[in-house]
Amino acid sequence: MKKTALFPGSFDPYTNGHHDIVMRGLNIFDEVIISIGHNTSKKNRYFDIDFMVEKIKKTYKNIPAVKVIVYDELTSSLAKKHDAKYLLRGLRNTTDFEYENTISQMNRYLNESLETVFLITTPKYAAISSTIIREVHKYGGNVNKFLPYKV
Numbered sequence: 020m021k022k023t024a025l026f027p028g029s030f031d032p033y034t035n036g037h038h039d040i041v042m043r044g045l046n047i048f049d050e051v052i053i054s055i056g057h058n059t060s061k062k063n064r065y066f067d068i069d070f071m072v073e074k075i076k077k078t079y080k081n082i083p084a085v086k087v088i089v090y091d092e093l094t095s096s097l098a099k100k101h102d103a104k105y106l107l108r109g110l111r112n113t114t115d116f117e118y119e120n121t122i123s124q125m126n127r128y129l130n131e132s133l134e135t136v137f138l139i140t141t142p143k144y145a146a147i148s149s150t151i152i153r154e155v156h157k158y159g160g161n162v163n164k165f166l167p168y169k170v
């Protein structure tokens with residue numbers, strides 16, 4: 020049976036840290052669906068959603084096992100729709116752990132066949148966060164080194 024994992028997040032922007040988790044996820048799963056959580060009524064992103072979808076699609080154009088979708092519903096319901104039994108998430112530090120622990124418990128409560136699989140960050144990406152990249156970009160810094168595509 021095909022093993023599908025959702026990789027949910029805001030990906031504002033999608034970074035080399037995210038890319039590393041997806042590529043390593045492909046060693047475990049047959050398909051990884053990068054699922055960008057986006058509330059269409061709230062325009063509170065820094066990087067435009069369509070721009071980000073296009074950049075991610077381009078990044079994986081030669082890897083059909085990676086898909087990208089935008090969603091605005093419970094992640095646990097989205098997983099059922101795509102027949103995904105796994106959520107893929109990355110862990111950088113204890114702050115990530117505290118946050119992920121809560122979400123993972125809730126997701127299993129909402130959809131009990133859903134397991135979250137955590138991959139520990141690769142050390143060279145441990146300091147990369149979407150937040151810091153937004154800050155640097157906002158003040159004119161070049162962030163391309165931290166992204167698997169160019170902005």
Ligand code: ADP
Binds near residue numbers: 027036037107111115
């Ligand atoms: P969210 O908005 O749900 O926190 P993000 O887009 O920030 O989502 O991140 C999605 C997932 O990727 C989260 O599990 C996060 O911990 C993980 N992640 C983000 N940056 C890195 C990184 N540099 N290394 C490993 N995992 C990461």
